[in-house]
Amino acid sequence: MEKISVDVGYKNYYVVLGSNILDELENFLKGKKYSDKALIISDTNVFPLYGEKISEVFKKAGYTPLNHVVQAGESAKCLDVANDIYTKAISEKLDRKSLIVALGGGVVGDLAGFIASTFLRGVPFIQIPTTLLAAVDSSVGGKVGINHPLGKNLIGAFYQPDAVFIDVTFLKSLPEREVRTGFGEIVKYGIIGDENFVSYLEANSAKILDIDEDIYIKIISKSVRAKADVVMKDEKEGDLRRILNFGHTVGHAVEKETNFKKYNHGEAVAIGIVAAMKIGEILKLTDSEDTLRIENLLKSLNLPIRAEGVTIEGINAAMKNDKKAINGKIYFVLPNKIGRVIIETVEDNVVEEAVKYIIN
Numbered sequence: 007m008e009k010i011s012v013d014v015g016y017k018n019y020y021v022v023l024g025s026n027i028l029d030e031l032e033n034f035l036k037g038k039k040y041s042d043k044a045l046i047i048s049d050t051n052v053f054p055l056y057g058e059k060i061s062e063v064f065k066k067a068g069y070t071p072l073n074h075v076v077q078a079g080e081s082a083k084c085l086d087v088a089n090d091i092y093t094k095a096i097s098e099k100l101d102r103k104s105l106i107v108a109l110g111g112g113v114v115g116d117l118a119g120f121i122a123s124t125f126l127r128g129v130p131f132i133q134i135p136t137t138l139l140a141a142v143d144s145s146v147g148g149k150v151g152i153n154h155p156l157g158k159n160l161i162g163a164f165y166q167p168d169a170v171f172i173d174v175t176f177l178k179s180l181p182e183r184e185v186r187t188g189f190g191e192i193v194k195y196g197i198i199g200d201e202n203f204v205s206y207l208e209a210n211s212a213k214i215l216d217i218d219e220d221i222y223i224k225i226i227s228k229s230v231r232a233k234a235d236v237v238m239k240d241e242k243e244g245d246l247r248r249i250l251n252f253g254h255t256v257g258h259a260v261e262k263e264t265n266f267k268k269y270n271h272g273e274a275v276a277i278g279i280v281a282a283m284k285i286g287e288i289l290k291l292t293d294s295e296d297t298l299r300i301e302n303l304l305k306s307l308n309l310p311i312r313a314e315g316v317t318i319e320g321i322n323a324a325m326k327n328d329k330k331a332i333n334g335k336i337y338f339v340l341p342n343k344i345g346r347v348i349i350e351t352v353e354d355n356v357v358e359e360a361v362k363y364i365i366n
Contacts, residue, residue, distance in 0.1 A: 007022065007023065007024030007025075007027055007030070008022075008023045008024060008223070008227055009021070009022055009023075010023065010227065010230050010231055010234060011234070012146065012147075012166070012234045012237060012238060013238055014148070014166060014237065014238060014241045015241075017166050019166060019167060019168055019169050019170070020169055020170075021145075021146055021169075021170040021172060021230050021234070022034075022169065022170065022171050022172065023172045023174075023223060023226055023227055023230065024172075024173070024174070024223065025173065025174050025175055025219050025223070026173065026175055027171060027172075027173050028059070028060075028063050028171075028173065030171065031060075031063050031134070031171050032063050032066055032067045034132075034169055034171075035063070035064065035067035035068075035069060036067050036068065038105075038168075039103070040069070040103050040104065040105045040130060041100070041101050041103040041104040041105070042068070042069055042070055043069070043070045043072055043098060043099075043100055043104050044064055044069045044070070044071050044072065044104065044105040044106075044107055045072045045073075045074060045091075045094070045095055045098070045100060045104065045105070045106050045107065046060060046061065046064070046071050046072065046073050046074070046107040046109055047074050047076065047091065047106065047107065047108055047109065047110075047114055047117065047118040047121070048073065048074075048075055048076075048109040048110050048114060049075060049076050049077065049078040049079075049082065049110050049111075049113070049114050050075060050076070050077055050078045051078040051110075052078075052109060052110040052111070052114070052136050053073065053075045053109070053110075055136075055179055056109060056136060056176065057073060057075070057109065060107070060109055060134065061073065064107075069105075072094070072098055072100075074090075074091055074094050076091075076114070076117070078113075079113065079266075080113055080153070080261075080266035081266070082113050082114070082117055083113050083116055083117050083151075083152045083153045083159075084152055084153060085152060085161070087117065087152075088117065088120060088121060088152055091117075091121050092121065092125060095121070095125055100125070100126075100129070101126070101129075102126050102127075102128075102129055103129070103130070104129055104130075105129070105130050105131065105132065105168075106118050106119075106121055106122040106125070106129055106130070106131035106132075107131065107132055107134065108131065108132070108133045108134060108135075108145075108167075109134045109136065110134075110135070110136055110137075110140070111135065111136060111137035111139060111140045111184075112135075112137065112139055112140040112143065112144035112145075112271060114140075115133050115135060115140050115144045115145050115150075116144055116149075116150055116151055116152065116159070116162070117150075117152060118131060118133075118150075119131060119133070119148075119149075119150025119151075119165055119167065120150045120151050120152050120161075120162055120163065120165075122150070122165060123150055123162075123163040123165035124163070128165070130168045131165075131167050131168065132167050132168050132169045132170065132171065133145040133146075133167045133169075133170040133171070134170075134171050134173075135170070135172055135176075136176045136177075136179075136180075137177070137180060137184055137187075137188065138177055138180070138184070138185055138187070138188025138189075138192075138222075138226070139184075139187050139188040139190070139191060139270075139271060139272050141172045141177075141188070141226050141229075141230075142188055142191050142192055142195075142225075142226055142229035142230060142233070143188075143191040143229075143233070145167075145170050145172070146170055146230055146233050146234060146237070147166075147233055147234075147237040147241075147250075148164045148165050148166035148167070148237070148241065149162065149164060150162050150163055150164075150165050151163065156327050157258075157262065157324070157327040158258050158261060158262060158266075159258075160327075164241060164242050164243075166241075172226060172230075174217075174219050174222050174223055174226070175219070177217050177222060178217055180217075182215065182308075183270070184270075185215055185217065186215055186272070186307055186308045186309055187270050187271065187272030187273055187309075188272055189207075189214075189272065189276075189304075189307045189309060190253070190257075190271070190272030190273060190274070190275035190276040190279070190304075190309055191229070191272055191275060192207070192225060192229050193207060193276070193279065193300070193303060193304060193307070194250075194252050194253055194275065194279060195228070195229050195232040195233070196344070196345070197252060197279065197300065197341060197344055197345070197347070198232075198249045198250070198252050198339070198345075198346075198347045199232055199249075199345060199346070199347075200228075200232065200345055201343075201344045201345035202345075203228055203232075204299075204300075204303065204344055204345070207225075207303060207307075208303055208306070211303065211306040211307055212306070214307065215307070215308070233250065236249065236250055248337065248339060248349055249339050249347050249349065251339050252279065252282060252339040252341075252347055253275045253276070253278035253279035253281075253282055253339075254275060254278055255278060255282075255325055255336060255337075255338055255339075256277065256278035256281040256282070256321065256325070256360075256361065256364065257271075257274040257275040257276075257277060257278025257279075258274070258278070258324070258325075259278075259316075259320075259321045259322075259324035259325045260274040260277050260278065260313045260316055260321065261274045262324045263313075263315070263316040263317070263320040263321055263324055264313075264315050264316060268314070268315055269310065269313070272309070273309060273310050274313075276304045276309035276310055276311060277310055277311060277312065277313045277364050279300060279304070280297070280300065280301055280304070280311045280312075280363075280364050281360045281361060281363070281364045282338060282339065282340055282341065282360075283296065283297040283300050283301075283341055284297060284359075284360040284363045284364070285338060285340055285352055285356055285357065285360045286340045286341040286342070288356050288359055288360065289340070289350075289352070289356065291340055291341060291342050291348070292340075292341045292342065292343055292344075296341065296343065296344050299344070300344070311364070312364055312365065312366035313364050313365055313366060314366045316365060317365075318358055318361050318362060318365065321361050321365075322354075322357070322358070322361070325357075335351045336351065336352065336357070337349055337350070337351055338350060338351070338352050338357075340352075
């Protein structure tokens with residue numbers, strides 16, 4: 007078991023990572039002075055698998071667990087669903103010391119965190135990610151939010167959890183697609199800061215989709231530490247933290263253009279990574295061999311590197327509405343080489359050439 011500290015100055019919390027760590031969750035809860043009711047938010051995929059087990063941990067720790075299950079999928083990240091949860095919280099008389107619990111993947115984590123950040127102007131919450139993608143990305147760092155019909159994550163906040171508990175045994179119940187989608191974000195961490203990590207993924211790609219607990223603890227630990235290091239230096243994306251958006255500008259646009267149905271987040275990020283590599287290549291920031299290297303790694307992990315069902319016009323329109331656009335300008339995180347990135351605005355014709363490249 008590992009405990010990884012995330013210290014943003016006004017708050018310090020731990021990411022607890024390991025196998026069969028629910029005793030650690032129970033001990034954490036016993037050591038806190040939360041109100042006796044805890045609202046566990048989960049979805050229709052995860053709750054039947056782990057809802058009862060997590061509820062029992064809360065009961066053993068002296069809490070009354072209240073469960074709210076949303077429909078699995080990106081559509082749950084909306085104001086209507088959030089309003090249903092507010093109604094549940096108010097009806098159950100939750101107060102400012104009542105704990106919100108995110109039990110699920112990134113959608114549930116973002117939604118539950120958003121509820122926690124806004125209900126009664128802020129109540130405590132913890133993350134229990136059950137997917138690889140959520141474990142290495144959305145559960146750490148405090149970005150919470152919901153979607154708007156015009157764009158993804160446009161309504162939200164920076165709101166840090168009290169703790170994150172990542173139990174790798176949960177990953178064994180994931181479908182193969184849900185395992186590989188996590189590697190869209192994992193590959194990102196190597197490109198933005200550690201070429202040796204990219205090499206490790208390349209060397210192990212043939213066996214990496216078979217869930218070996220020791221390998222996954224190593225991969226998750228490396229990813230979480232990389233993200234935590236950035237977040238601790240720049241919590242609210244003033245400058246440095248923007249490098250974590252590598253691959254996301256085009257990736258989010260691909261998700262929106264396909265109505266959040268054809269590609270899940272990690273798959274769309276993989277496509278966005280290729281687009282960012284291509285922009286770097288066009289601008290002569292990096293070599294074509296680097297683009298090919300990353301494409302081959304993504305393919306070896308069974309991730310898409312081209313997008314179907316999108317248009318140049320649609321992708322461009324979606325990027326203009328992205329929350330990362332400032333004064334109408336889109337800022338891209340671009341590779342200077344594998345292991346180092348820079349942030350630049352890019353001329354429209356260059357973006358268009360890269361988008362053409364990733365359209366199948």
